[in-house]
Amino acid sequence: MIKLLVAVDGSDSSLWAVRHAAFLYREGSISQIVLLNVQAPIEHGRASAYHSLAELRERERNEGEAALARAGEILDDSAVDYVAQIGIGAPANTILNAAQACQCDGIVLGLSAWARVLALAGAGTPARVMRRSRVPVTLVNAPHAQLPSEFTVHRPSTSHAHPALVVYPSASLPRRVDRLAH
Template identity: 50%
Template structure:
């Protein structure tokens, strides 16, 4: 059976991917799910001039936990076997590296937002991830 990596950022589109993964688990197509939230590096942003690195990391951790909360609820309701991870780094590269490190067989992620900007940003992310990943990437609409 398959082990899936599902990146989540708290968006409804990411939760659609989690629901799809839960369905696959219930259909006995998937044995394990890795929920991943990737926080961008904070060292290069402007906030570092006003806050300590530890304070910014704590804010990032809280944002990650909030993004994972609903996803965990969906998988708990399905009785799925899963683990959660929070990583910091460039999003596409971090997702691909996490899939490899966790020996995942595939990545399932939500599609772009409904706005033109959201579509462009998420489209760039999914295209980069497809090029970087050693495993198949499924986009869920």
């Protein structure tokens, strides 16, 4: 069956991508979902002078878990088989490397209004992922209206394991060089 990677940053647009993937799961189109949150590496900044690498990784893990929490609730409510991961690195590269490492058959990304503007210019994470991906990429256009709070279903937390913190090496994808044919 098909396995999808859904990139989640905690935004409403990424949650609409999660809802789309949950719908596909309920319809029987896919067998598993890989939730991925990408954290920018903070060990190269000033924080590394004041904190150990373990403390920085713990902060990245906490921020990643916070971003994945609502997405996990949506999938738990739909009884979806999923795994959650927190990747460290540049967003587009990490998404592509995670999709390859997890042997995903597709990638689902949520589009915010700003991401749509950047995509028109050929920039932004969704455009980079689409250009370099070896698997199909689905972009989910988030509606502008917010769902009223009475439509959300609150259930007790489940026994899903904590997301794995994974650093994907950026060298695993070969660079492609397009040459002009003469």
